[in-house]
Amino acid sequence: MPCLYITTNVNFDGVNTDPFHSEVTGAIASIVGRPQNLVMVVLKGSIEIVFGGNKEAAAYAEIVSMGGITKQVKRELISTVGSILHTHFSIHPSRFIFKVFDMTSLPLPSKL
Numbered sequence: 001m002p003c004l005y006i007t008t009n010v011n012f013d014g015v016n017t018d019p020f021h022s023e024v025t026g027a028i029a030s031i032v033g034r035p036q037n038l039v040m041v042v043l044k045g046s047i048e049i050v051f052g053g054n055k056e057a058a059a060y061a062e063i064v065s066m067g068g069i070t071k072q073v074k075r076e077l078i079s080t081v082g083s084i085l086h087t088h089f090s091i092h093p094s095r096f097i098f099k100v101f102d103m104t105s106l107p108l109p110s111k112l
Helices: 018-032 071-089
Strands: 003-008 040-044 059-065 096-102
Touching: 003 071, 018 040, 018 071, 059 071, 071 096
Parallel strands: 003 040, 059 096
Antiparallel strands: 003 059
């Protein structure tokens, strides 16, 4: 069950974000190999972000998944989500930071 969480300084007042949600949900499902009904997307706008010393459009995102993350998948996620953010909200890929985390990479708890 992948969860994509995006925080940006872009203001979404009066913006229909449905096309973004639809496109990014489909892309995540396809890339990670999970059904769309198990993909969660959280989008928070109007957050104060200063990147590179200025307040131009920027975003921080992270995705947490239970499996399905390889080096190739990680590269594809970063590229695709960055492209979708640029298309829908004019956030240039160079102003986008993406953290990718696979829950299955955690060490198993000790059974002491």
